[in-house]
Amino acid sequence: MYDDDDLAEIREGREEWESETLEPVLDRFGERKDRFATVSNMDVDRLYTPEDVADLDYDEDLGFPGEEPYTRGPYPTMYRGRTWTMRQFAGFGTAEETNERFHYLIDEGQTGLSTAFDMPSLMGKDSDDPLSDGEVGKEGVAVDTLRDMEILFDGIDLSEISTSFTINPSAPVIFAMYVALADQRGVPRDEISGTMQNDMLKEFIAQKEWVIPPEPSLDLVTDTVEFATEETPRIHPISISGYHIREAGSTAVQELAFTLADGFAYVEDAMDRGLDIDEFAPRLSFFFNSHNSIFEEIAKFRAARRIYARVMDEWYDAEKPESKRLKFHTQTAGQSLTAQQPLNNVVRVTIQALAGVMGGTQSLHTNSFDEALALPSERAVRVALRTQQIIAEESGAADIVDPMGGSYAIEALTDQVEQQAMAYIDEIREMGEGSVRDGVLEGIDQGFFLREIQEASYEYQERVEADEEIVVGVNKYTIEEDTEPEILKVDEETQERQLDRLEQVKSERDDEAVAAALEDLEAAIDAGENVMPSIVEAVKEYATMGEIMKVFEAEYGAYSEQIGLA
CATH class of the missing domain: 3.20.20.240 (Methylmalonyl-CoA mutase)
Incomplete structure (x- = not known):
């Protein structure tokens, strides 16, 4: 982007700046620390000039927004057309509680x-699985069946x-x-x-x-x-x-x-x-x-x-x-x-x-x-x-x-x-x-x-x-008084409400249809077919998250990490 004569002039100007302007200030005041780096520990220079981008080819490396290689943005107008999607992560308790939070966020x-x-859903387990006890609805919404999804997106x-x-x-x-x-x-x-x-x-x-x-x-x-x-x-x-x-x-x-x-x-x-x-x-x-x-x-x-x-x-x-x-x-x-x-x-x-x-x-x-x-x-x-x-x-x-x-x-x-x-x-x-x-x-x-x-x-x-990385309020600028705000607590009765709904769904569904759908899923796996259509049909029969994931676990076995760390 710059010819050799321009770069030589800039280099000469920088050397002059360093000796006449920078060094007297460094001798008198120094700098805050010996080394400046990002949070990833990547060194950051004191000053950047055209020398640092001398090899940059505008067309090949930058281009224009909406054109390859998209360095300057994937779309030509970016946020002048419309702003980014504001998508706040939300989910806790039962589907009813999260649905209420969804509507609140949309209104805002x-x-x-x-x-x-919640963790049971993330791990493909139902709320009534023994391993789910105490975790239902705690870090996100509990979803066991299509019934929960119906409530989650109500309205x-x-x-x-x-x-x-x-x-x-x-x-x-x-x-x-x-x-x-x-x-x-x-x-x-x-x-x-x-x-x-x-x-x-x-x-x-x-x-x-x-x-x-x-x-x-x-x-x-x-x-x-x-x-x-x-x-x-x-x-x-x-x-x-x-x-x-x-x-x-x-x-x-x-x-x-x-x-x-x-x-x-x-x-x-x-x-x-x-x-x-x-x-x-x-x-x-x-x-x-x-x-x-x-x-x-x-x-x-x-x-x-x-x-x-x-x-x-x-x-x-x-x-x-x-x-x-x-x-x-x-x-x-x-x-x-x-x-x-x-x-x-x-x-x-x-x-x-x-x-x-x-x-x-x-x-x-x-x-x-x-x-x-x-x-x-x-x-x-x-x-x-x-x-x-x-x-x-x-x-x-x-x-x-x-x-x-x-x-x-x-x-x-x-x-x-x-x-x-x-x-x-x-x-x-x-x-x-x-x-x-x-x-x-x-x-x-x-x-x-x-x-x-x-x-x-x-x-x-x-x-x-070592205080080389400053975390304000943790290893510098600390205070003694309690600053903890009021926090959201998930009702301990959440698990019981979720278990009641799951039990009701299981009592009302057609168990034979569920069994047949799960068998169809197993057959699709064995045949090497795409399993998504079979999963869709299974959830329509109100097969649970855990029942479906157990089919995969039975076919492929559970995974546990076996790594010797260096």
Whole structure:
């Protein structure tokens, strides 16, 4: 972007600035610390100039918004056309309680729903399973059967609102319930919209929620991709999630690299199934974390789009622009929230949300300030939503497409993140002997991802304990008085109410029809057929989440992690 004479002049000017302007100030006052780095421990230079982006090719590396390589944004008008979807994560107790919270959020101006499930539902267990005792409705809503889904979306038009479901091992069952609910209400399948998280590879890498082993889990994910492509074209069947990788302690680069590797693994698996990349790839979506180092996060989001566009083109021969356009949801960093002085979290979340917006996110969840203590209260949820609305309506951040584009610092950091992430992706591909999918599965089996994240997490904690990494209110600017706000508590009677409903559903349903539907599901698995149609029919007969997942467990066996850590 600059010729050699310009760069030589800038270099000469910088050297003069350093000797005549900078050094006297450093000699007299010094700087706050010897080393400046991001929260991921990436060094940050004092000053960036055109020298740092001398090799940047505007057309190849940046381009214009809505055009490859999408570094500057996936759409030409971005938020000048419409703002990102404000999608606050919500779910607790029974379906009735969460339905009430959904309506509250919609009334407050939320533009999309995001559903949190309790641990039994996440693990594919029914509320009456002995292992569910004490966990029903505690960290999300309990969903056992289609009856719960009917109540959860009571009064909500499925054709009008987009809904995200944060669930993984049992995601195909929740997907089937949503499809069955649409069928029941007479809403055409091609009109329902939303996203299934359904990212099993990251579960084995970071979050550790699973039922069956990795390879059959991957097959089941590909079943949902195939089904969604044919039946529900407005549903994103996977939200390939770096969020939980980051929450487990990874760096920003690791989050990006491992997430994109998972995405490419899903692409390869679907293509091996015989699916046309330009038919299914436009329905893939991503989910990233936004942490405290604002410029590192913006660079990460921009690098993500550039890497994805190039790899989808060069490795997988995608042709449609939609197949190469990475779209993503962002959630602010839960790991960064502190129980100490929780109102400080409002500031953290605002910075993180601003990074997501300036990085070009398509939807956004802002964490509530009390989430380090409990499920968020209505007051805290409202503040979190208002944070997004103030950024959208008052800050001006939504008025300029890629406002940070052209910044020497941002462009240099974007290049740095891209190079380091691609080094990881290439290493994973080599582990699979040319296949990213096989490399990811090998990495899971050998504990590669776990060790990388574990080391990064340990190093971060060491920096915090040595006061090299400041956490306001925790290792600096602490106070003695209690600052804990009033928090939401899930009624202990929630479990009894849920068990009563489950018992009622079981007493009213046709047990023979349920048994026949489960046998059909087993036959589909044995025949190697796509299992989604059979799951849809099973949930329509009010087969439970646990009954359906037990069919898969009986076929493939339960999975337990067997990794010797280095």
